[in-house]
Amino acid sequence: HAKADGRGTFRFFEPDMDAQLQARRALEVNLRKAMGAGEFELFYQPQINIGANEIGGYEALLRWHHPERGLVPPGEFIPVIENTGLIVPLGDWVIEQACREAAGWPRNIHVAVNLSPVQFRSRGLVQSVSRALAESGLAPERLELEITESVLLQDNEMTVSTLHQLRRLGVRIAMDDFGTGYSSLSYLRSFPFDKIKIDQSFVREMSQRADCLAIVQSVANLGRSLGMPTVAEGVETEDQLRQIQAAGCTDAQGYYFGRPKPPQELVHTLAALKHTVKVA
Numbered sequence: 344h345a346k347a348d349g350r351g352t353f354r355f356f357e358p359d360m361d362a363q364l365q366a367r368r369a370l371e372v373n374l375r376k377a378m379g380a381g382e383f384e385l386f387y388q389p390q391i392n393i394g395a396n397e398i399g400g401y402e403a404l405l406r407w408h409h410p411e412r413g414l415v416p417p418g419e420f421i422p423v424i425e426n427t428g429l430i431v432p433l434g435d436w437v438i439e440q441a442c443r444e445a446a447g448w449p450r451n452i453h454v455a456v457n458l459s460p461v462q463f464r465s466r467g468l469v470q471s472v473s474r475a476l477a478e479s480g481l482a483p484e485r486l487e488l489e490i491t492e493s494v495l496l497q498d499n500e501m502t503v504s505t506l507h508q509l510r511r512l513g514v515r516i517a518m519d520d521f522g523t524g525y526s527s528l529s530y531l532r533s534f535p536f537d538k539i540k541i542d543q544s545f546v547r548e549m550s551q552r553a554d555c556l557a558i559v560q561s562v563a564n565l566g567r568s569l570g571m572p573t574v575a576e577g578v579e580t581e582d583q584l585r586q587i588q589a590a591g592c593t594d595a596q597g598y599y600f601g602r603p604k605p606p607q608e609l610v611h612t613l614a615a616l617k618h619t620v621k622v623a
């Protein structure tokens with residue numbers, strides 16, 4: 344069909360591809376400008392160790408202060424940026440910034456950083472992490488890298504090798520959003536993880552849906568038998584806290600304990616630590 348249309352088809356597609364390329368270049372330029380102009384910031388959300396009744400660490404969550412659009416959540420720009428490969432320089436910045444900020448906290452708690460699958464598969468990841476640790480002086484065991492199951496879909500040697508190299512640096516690996524991907528329990532056996540984060544969708548629904556509660560309970564049991572801490576994500580109410588506690592989750596994260604906050608507010612929270620934790 345294309346052949347029959349001859350040059351007509353060619354001319355029809357050319358401007359389209361051109362427009363795509365231009366949009367991509369524009370995004371690249373905007374992104375680099377935004378990075379240079381300091382439009383990106385990391386917010387931090389507490390992760391509570393239920394047994395100790397303390398903040399065990401904070402998850403770094405990326406925010407874009409867009410000059411016209413205001414505060415843009417990551418769900419709106421990370422998927423776009425991932426398609427361009429620009430997630431790698433931005434992701435490197437996130438790792439560096441999180442390490443730098445956490446190194447200045449008044450307590451030796453951990454900082455969790457999200458890695459996109461594209462970033463995980465990029466060649467320089469291990470070196471970027473190692474450099475960020477060296478430059479910030481952050482103790483490696485204070486850095487936790489959150490990856491999702493989609494990273495493991497490419498169950499190849501490189502994935503396993505990268506995970507091992509990261510762990511050899513001394514950093515910890517957490518499985519994020521567990522239960523939402525193509526979950527396979529064998530992932531937990533064949534890959535070296537330190538922590539399981541139960542996706543917030545199960546926590547949100549568990550009071551109305553027995554199957555969601557059953558999943559939360561099974562993952563908590565699994566974590567206990569594998570010696571892995573389990574974090575319940577998206578805890579918003581005291582009832583949910585009681586339920587995940589009864590289910591045997593070791594840690595909790597969610598609006599009940601605190602929303603993601605800019606770094607300057609965090610320092611105050613850390614100074615008055617005990618007062619901010621409301622474990623029942």
Ligand code: C2E
Pocket residue numbers: 388403404405416417418421434437457458459489519520543576577578579596597598599603
């Ligand atoms: P995530 O890693 O699963 O992070 C948790 C998300 O749930 C955050 O959304 C957080 O604000 C939100 N959340 C926390 N507690 C509650 C709660 O009690 N209720 C509800 N409804 N939501 C809660 P956020 O900050 O919009 O981030 C969304 C996703 O974007 C993250 O999901 C993560 O996958 C990605 N992301 C964020 N920062 C980065 C980053 O620096 N790099 C990469 N690659 N991805 C990032």
Ligand code: MG
Pocket residue numbers: 402457489519
């Ligand atoms: Mg996460």
Ligand code: MG
Pocket residue numbers: 519520540542543576
């Ligand atoms: Mg999550």
Ligand code: MG
Pocket residue numbers: 520
């Ligand atoms: Mg998520």
